[in-house]
Amino acid sequence: MRQLTYAQAIREATDLCMEDNPRVYVIGEGVPDPKGIFGTTLGLQSKYGPERVMDMPLSEAAMTGVIIGSALTGWRPILTHQRSDFAVISMNQIVNDAAKWHYMFGGQATVPIVIRMVVGRGWGQGAQHAQSLQAWFAHVPGLKVVMPVTPHDAKGLLIASVEDNNPVVFIEHRWLHQIHGDVPEGMYRVPLGEARIARPGRDLTIAAMSYMTLEALRAAERLSSAGVEAEVIDIRTLKPLDIDLIVDSVRRTGRLIAADTSWRTASMSSEIVARVVEEAFTALKAPPRIVALPDSPSPSSPGLARYYYPRAIDIVRAAGGMLHLSEEIVDEPEDLEPTLLDVPDRSFTGPF
Amino acid sequence: MAADDNADRTQGRLRADGQGASPVTSVKPRPGATSSEPLGAEELKRLYAAMLRIRTVEEWIAEHYPEQEMRCPVHLSIGQEAVAVGVCAGLGRQDHVLSAHRSHAHYLAKGGDLKAFFAELYGRATGCASGKGGSMHLIDLAAGFLGAVPIVGNTIPIAVGAAFSSRLGRDGRVAVVFFGEGTTEAGVYLESLNFAKLWNLPVVFVCENNLYSVYSPIDVRQPQDRDNAAIARGHGVESLTGHGNDVLTTRRLAGYAIQKAREGGGPTFLEFSTYRWREHCGPYYDNDLGYRTEREFQEWKAKDPLRQFEHQLRQDGQIDDAYVARLTAELTAEIDEAVAFAKASPWPGRDLLTAHVYAR
Numbered sequence: 001m002r003q004l005t006y007a008q009a010i011r012e013a014t015d016l017c018m019e020d021n022p023r024v025y026v027i028g029e030g031v032p033d034p035k036g037i038f039g040t041t042l043g044l045q046s047k048y049g050p051e052r053v054m055d056m057p058l059s060e061a062a063m064t065g066v067i068i069g070s071a072l073t074g075w076r077p078i079l080t081h082q083r084s085d086f087a088v089i090s091m092n093q094i095v096n097d098a099a100k101w102h103y104m105f106g107g108q109a110t111v112p113i114v115i116r117m118v119v120g121r122g123w124g125q126g127a128q129h130a131q132s133l134q135a136w137f138a139h140v141p142g143l144k145v146v147m148p149v150t151p152h153d154a155k156g157l158l159i160a161s162v163e164d165n166n167p168v169v170f171i172e173h174r175w176l177h178q179i180h181g182d183v184p185e186g187m188y189r190v191p192l193g194e195a196r197i198a199r200p201g202r203d204l205t206i207a208a209m210s211y212m213t214l215e216a217l218r219a220a221e222r223l224s225s226a227g228v229e230a231e232v233i234d235i236r237t238l239k240p241l242d243i244d245l246i247v248d249s250v251r252r253t254g255r256l257i258a259a260d261t262s263w264r265t266a267s268m269s270s271e272i273v274a275r276v277v278e279e280a281f282t283a284l285k286a287p288p289r290i291v292a293l294p295d296s297p298s299p300s301s302p303g304l305a306r307y308y309y310p311r312a313i314d315i316v317r318a319a320g321g322m323l324h325l326s327e328e329i330v331d332e333p334e335d336l337e338p339t340l341l342d343v344p345d346r347s348f349t350g351p352f
Numbered sequence: 353m354a355a356d357d358n359a360d361r362t363q364g365r366l367r368a369d370g371q372g373a374s375p376v377t378s379v380k381p382r383p384g385a386t387s388s389e390p391l392g393a394e395e396l397k398r399l400y401a402a403m404l405r406i407r408t409v410e411e412w413i414a415e416h417y418p419e420q421e422m423r424c425p426v427h428l429s430i431g432q433e434a435v436a437v438g439v440c441a442g443l444g445r446q447d448h449v450l451s452a453h454r455s456h457a458h459y460l461a462k463g464g465d466l467k468a469f470f471a472e473l474y475g476r477a478t479g480c481a482s483g484k485g486g487s488m489h490l491i492d493l494a495a496g497f498l499g500a501v502p503i504v505g506n507t508i509p510i511a512v513g514a515a516f517s518s519r520l521g522r523d524g525r526v527a528v529v530f531f532g533e534g535t536t537e538a539g540v541y542l543e544s545l546n547f548a549k550l551w552n553l554p555v556v557f558v559c560e561n562n563l564y565s566v567y568s569p570i571d572v573r574q575p576q577d578r579d580n581a582a583i584a585r586g587h588g589v590e591s592l593t594g595h596g597n598d599v600l601t602t603r604r605l606a607g608y609a610i611q612k613a614r615e616g617g618g619p620t621f622l623e624f625s626t627y628r629w630r631e632h633c634g635p636y637y638d639n640d641l642g643y644r645t646e647r648e649f650q651e652w653k654a655k656d657p658l659r660q661f662e663h664q665l666r667q668d669g670q671i672d673d674a675y676v677a678r679l680t681a682e683l684t685a686e687i688d689e690a691v692a693f694a695k696a697s698p699w700p701g702r703d704l705l706t707a708h709v710y711a712r
Binding site for chain 1: 448483488489491495498499501503509511512513514515516539543546675697709710712
């Protein structure tokens, strides 16, 4: 099948949505600029013109209100933030207006908006360019939250998000934009609220989100060499959460690791563990584990980042503790260690 | 702080006689803004009737609120009716209006349904927001009243967004947002002015300057020389100011701004001086609290937007006792019917609790 990068898949999804529905527009800081939001909006302005593909003032708060007002009056805006940290400026509009408008007016009006935001990591992104805030958004009734991992799902989930009649927070991890994968041509939807088994297994469930799904798959490879078959679940949609798929998996494997791109306290991982314990306590053969960021802001220096971000080996170690695996397996092998741990692979060069 | 000090603190800016030192009261002569056609007799009567209707509804609420059956906060607009009525008189049903916590007058002036209004205050399933909103979340989409929310400033960019839709769709609609002078202290307001002018959007920003945010007078919130009209003008947005208790002024300035917006002339900022008679939230008078003076209140009350206009129309022979009596009787009957409808309506059922969290 045809291969695209994750960024190209997002661009294609946007293009198809705009072609399909003249009420879809894209707005955000730098959307029509030469870099085109990491390539995800390149060429769209020349195809659709300056009234459908637009830059905007550095007014995240007001512009979020603007797209809400525009959505209430018949349009389907896509707003982009080059970092999720910038969306924090607009939390009032997202939480107080977008999330609640449909409910607080008795279901009469809808807010079909997509707010794309990018989680930065590495190359010194630091405390204000690398936050992964899915748990904040997922906490609020009325918002939907998606975090695709594959190019296939990035396209299918973005199309489904644009067509959804609710505000959708669409979170992209910066380390995913360059990955390749099979992407079908044309319009297709990946339904919001459905997780995916990325790798089947019988001994352990790893419920992972966003970039951590790739680390989980690497960990599963490593565990497989020790005879442990881990089932990796790519959660894909954080809200609504497909807890049934996770619980069903844990009923089969008896073990759970939740792998998170964010801090552990009050995290989506905490929620997943809580729900599994509530619903499948007797199926558990070992206490569930969370692999997440320590409760600290992101440091800039690669010297510190190497201790900050959990990787495949941390998932392997968590599994090792549950399954009493040998030291050999949980020792860090050469092939799991990229160079400085602040880039996803050697092809990345700064700045990005 | 002595109450009399308060009087001095606000009087310097704006006086009830409309002749204060503040630029708030100086009407900028603009072509078209000050020299419109005189209004016909029917429209004059409509303006009066609309103000009387809002006044009567809100006084009914004030009288009956202590019965503890309207179980939501109410922010009464009594004393400020001329802004809502004068502005909305320039709008068509298809035009959009948004407001904030003190929105009864705006909702009613835009043609919001009275039965659904009372049912909402009484928390019933037949309310304009199915009982999920209360007085602070009024909506009537059929009337073009897009919504009101009590987070100060939030509806300003939403109104700009509605105007953005009109601009993109070239549908000729105008969006109006009502807000208090306190909102001009919020950053999102300035951001909204900027974007509205950048795209030359058909939006009218209507500031009701009633001098107080809850109990905080304007001079603890804004420096003495702050000029809201100049701030909007600094964004390239045409700014007009006038006495908000004079419905002919509000009608004239808003009519100009609305027409200009409809013709592609872009946004306008209107600031109207006015005064809230009753407490910030609730049915009572609160001059005893000492945050404002009885004297200041009486000066503004003497400039009652409703009675002044009524007096003028009587003098001009447009209306008489019989007209006022007939109108009052009709309004009383309308209110009685709406309240009876509200009280006879069912509570929202349990199934509504989690309905509408997400749209289909």
